[in-house]
Amino acid sequence: MKHSLPSPISDIPFDKVAAYAATYRSGKTNLHATATLEELRASFGGVLPEQGQPAEQIIDDLIRAAEPGLVGNTQSGFYAWVMGSSHPAGVAADWLTSIWGQNCGIYQCSPAGSTAEEAACNWVLDLLDLPRQSSVGLTIGATMAGFIGLAAARDEVLRRAGHDIAEDGLQSAPHVTIFISDDTHASNLAALRYLGFGNRNIARIATDDQGCMLTDDLAEQMNQTQGPKIIVGTAGHINTGAFEDFHTMADLSEEHDAWLHIDGAFGLWARSSSTRHALADGVERADSWSTDGHKWLHIPFDAGFAIVKDRAAHRRAMDITASYLPDPPGDGRNATHFNPELSRRARGFTAWATLRAFGKQGVRDLIDNHCHCAELLAQSLADEPGITIHNDVVLNQLILSFDLGRGDEDADQMTQRMEQALNADGSHFFRIAKWQERCVLRVSILSLKTKPHHVLELSEKMKRLWREIRG
């Protein structure tokens, strides 16, 4: 009988992949996917072959099938979303993680993976200047980090109200109210839903023109509400990059014995900047924070950090225990204490390697450079007739609209035309969003390759295209 066994490791074309990696990263790759869904399905789909195939052929086929469907977020012209580009040092560590085949659910599955993760998490606390006693879960992203922070929040505010969620679940629990801004990131509402909270548990707080919670409204709504409370704030709004008033939120949280969670998917990194640190002042008074590694820090996807000041509350919310899952030695780390997964990739290696590749100064320079670029772009567009910058450019985000003064509908169409025009030659990737009922072009500046001259060139291109459209 013929067996189809996997290729021996010596037959795997690692050299070829390494050579390809160097070419892909150093060359100009497509910013936009060129293949249609149907074409990609035709390349990837079909029936799974009965017999296994040689790895060399599979890798060739994979590159051929994937390339037309890749998006160039590793290129400097990528401004569409706040998405990192997988730092090469992290990529190399990521390969090793797979080569070593490490599962880092518990310490004993991968003592090295667990300890690298612990070190990376401590570095993150240090870089973000958050309470050093906090526990940190290394997650797949900020959505999951928010879920974890809010799970700890839910369980703890209920515990204080005399309800043990581990024993009694959510069904008979006292009503918890979540105070969250009208402009919160959609992932926070999703996390709340996964945690059993619906619209009737959520008090939406009015916002200012930058998408920040109005703290007078927050105070008023909290004063009118009985029972356990959670506040969700934002450090770095997805569109405007704005920061909320964390000191007032923290005061209100203390006054009401509430829990304050901060979503700082990318904005929290202002804490490690030399020029923008003050934006996130007061954030250290919160009870939990969620942030990403795979956005501004360029840790390869996927990486996020769930940070909880009260380790015990974090652990009570997440712990998975079983007799076959031993505790770590001493005060070592079982990731299952802080994350909802059991088996999980030892993603601490990539975080550890990327953070070391930057060093503290590198992270500072990274954030400072992008904020400076955003400022330059804003200055250079400021006087151009018909271009409106809708946000106060405090971080790395701009939202723009293009307007001939013929009404909002026409302006929305002009902004869409500019999106198409900017993307047309393939050297840039932009996307639009809705902001306060208006269509805006998002400019998220965080590429590892973006330097001031790139944004000045971009500004010239924008003005030239806009003048052509204006006629």
Ligand SMILES: Cc1ncc(COP(=O)(O)O)c(C=O)c1O
């Ligand atoms: C403010 C904010 N919160 C949360 C998220 C969700 O992060 P992730 O995509 O890593 O889950 C994002 C993503 O852009 C964000 O900008």
